Amino acid sequence: MFVSDVASIPVIQLEGPGIIKAAKQSLIGPAQGWDGWSMRLFTLSEGGQTPRHSHPWPHINYVVGGRGTLFLGGKEHPIQAGSIAYIPGGEEHQFMNVSGEDFSFICIVPAEADK
Template sequence: MKLVPYWEVAPESIEDPEASGVKMRWVISQKDGAENFAMRVVEISPGGHSPLHRHPHEHEVFVLKGKGVLTCEAKESPLIPGDVAFILPDEEHQFRNIGQDKLEFLCLIPVKK
């Protein structure tokens, strides 16, 4: 079992020229013995954004803090704490922080096998 406050997991900056102000905490991953899913806490600074991208796996998102916009297949949807999003495989998507504070969300993805 792993039990730890998520803020004790060191954040990693996303080094992608198409992203700005994004950090990720891998709170549960294959390193912990997770065989099916990984859980990340994504943090986006005010004015920051993830890259506009797509990938062959689905992922699930739960917004914890802040105010943002999710662009998915060119449609923009607001994000506030308590919102959930399900992004299908190969859907083009991007997260943007439009608030004054950090945008923070849980993101679950399948582990690479």
């Protein structure tokens, strides 16, 4: 069993090619008893983005705040709080903040993908 609050989870500022103003919090995973899976919260500040990339694992996303664009399937899709997305493994994708506020989304992946 695990009960906590997002405010108590460490925030990791991400760095690397194509990453701009992005932070990650690893909310629930094997360490909290969810074997095989990890739920993370990503926050992109104004002008922030993830790199355009692909990887072998799928992920499930739920937008919790703000507005953004998801590049997926060769197209840009507007997304906002309440939007959901499934990204198959191997599919090129990118999240971009297009608003003047934080853009936050939950991302669920296999545990080995949360490095």
